[in-house]
Amino acid sequence: MDTIDQLAAATNSHKLRIDLSNMPYICSCDDYHMETIQWIHKNRDTFIASPREDYMCTLQDEWLYIFQNALEKTNDYCRLQNLKRNLAISLPIVSVCLLIGLVIFVKIKGFRQRQRERKNIRSQIELGVFPKKFVAFLSFSSEDAELVVETILPRLNSELQRKTTTGTSRVLVCSGDRHFRPGYALGEEIIRCIEDSAVIILAVSKQFCQKEWCRKEVQETYDQNKPIVLLFLEKVEPDEMGKVLRKLFSRYAHASWISDSNGGHIEPDWSILCDALLDLTVNKSDNKTLKWLDLNWFSS
Structure with a gap:
């Protein structure tokens, strides 16, 4: 040219x-x-x-x-190709941004919903209209009774009481030693206490895994589709647990009792554990299936 x-x-x-x-x-x-x-x-x-x-x-x-x-x-053809190329570049970016925004929106909405539900539960407890007799049923082995009854149970009950708006004197944690009715069949009392409680806490130890009645409480809780919190009092190997406990242990986070020079402490702390228990009392679906606990702290 x-x-x-x-x-x-x-x-x-x-x-x-x-x-x-x-x-x-x-x-x-x-x-x-x-x-x-x-x-x-x-x-x-x-x-x-x-x-x-x-x-x-x-x-x-x-x-x-x-x-x-x-x-x-x-x-015209080149303009169309440029448009396609620009869309091919921008659409994924826009889609990712929208997805991130949607996730953040859902997270914020869920967080606010949980706050409202937790506030509502606390108000129900304070006003005495909570639909269950107890927030939690604490299941444990008789060999662990000294630690559970003298240390964990009173602290758990007091921490839950403090979580209400103005505090309450109502007993919020059920235990077999204190709430089983004398003269009634143990199996019947286990079923009644589990039904009267919104959440079930299993204080797991090696002795707990070996006790027949403890296994029955675990099975009854599982059969009633109740939310379960595993509280390990000591290190227990998976092969020492029963089938149901092993399944729960591998799928959901748990809390642990840690011995120390001050008599021991719980991980995560009491506030996180009690907030989780209150959250678990809220029905999440039309069929009244309760959600499971995810403490997001300990996975093993």
């Missing part, structure tokens, strides 16, 4: 005629191809010779007449 332009500039343009027809021109978004077609189109009234119908180019296997609609169609 440069050579022909120089020739045209040095020659009388009325005497110069150049035939560039019937050549394999390509119409595309490539800058070189576009420049070629534009150059031919620009010089159609000067030195470009031969019938104009012989100047054609291919655009995506379609033949176009260079002196008719080739430039217009090519430009």
